Amino acid sequence: MIVCSCTVISDRDIEVALVEILSQPNAPIPTPGVVYRHLAKRMNCCGCAPFAVETIYDKVGELERRGAISANVGAATRSKLLEFNAWRARLRGKIGPASTPVESEPIAREIA
Numbered sequence: 001m002i003v004c005s006c007t008v009i010s011d012r013d014i015e016v017a018l019v020e021i022l023s024q025p026n027a028p029i030p031t032p033g034v035v036y037r038h039l040a041k042r043m044n045c046c047g048c049a050p051f052a053v054e055t056i057y058d059k060v061g062e063l064e065r066r067g068a069i070s071a072n073v074g075a076a077t078r079s080k081l082l083e084f085n086a087w088r089a090r091l092r093g094k095i096g097p098a099s100t101p102v103e104s105e106p107i108a109r110e111i112a
């Protein structure tokens with residue numbers, strides 16, 4: 001499934017990048033920017049950002065369930081992604097419209 005049509009990044013590309021990124025010591029928060037840079041791509045229109053965040057969040061959980069990343073790394077990464085998403089939502093509240101339902105969905109699922 002294509003996540004970013006500008007740069008032709010698929011969910012599988014994101015999965016592979018996440019395994020590589022999260023296996024690094026002191027791995028960064030795998031934001032879309034981090035993942036896209038890891039794939040030697042750069043966001044263009046940013047229209048895919050909410051879907052990319054959701055895909056990254058879901059893939060981290062999937063990789064954890066499959067044992068491709070440890071439970072500790074998965075939990076820490078999901079926590080960091082939730083903080084990142086909350087920060088983005090707060091920032092958007094100050095300078096633009098509130099986040100879309102797609103962006104807030106992982107947060108809602110985590111809280112539920």
Ligand code: FES
Nearest residue numbers: 004006044045048
């Ligand atoms: S759809 Fe991803 S940058 Fe445009």
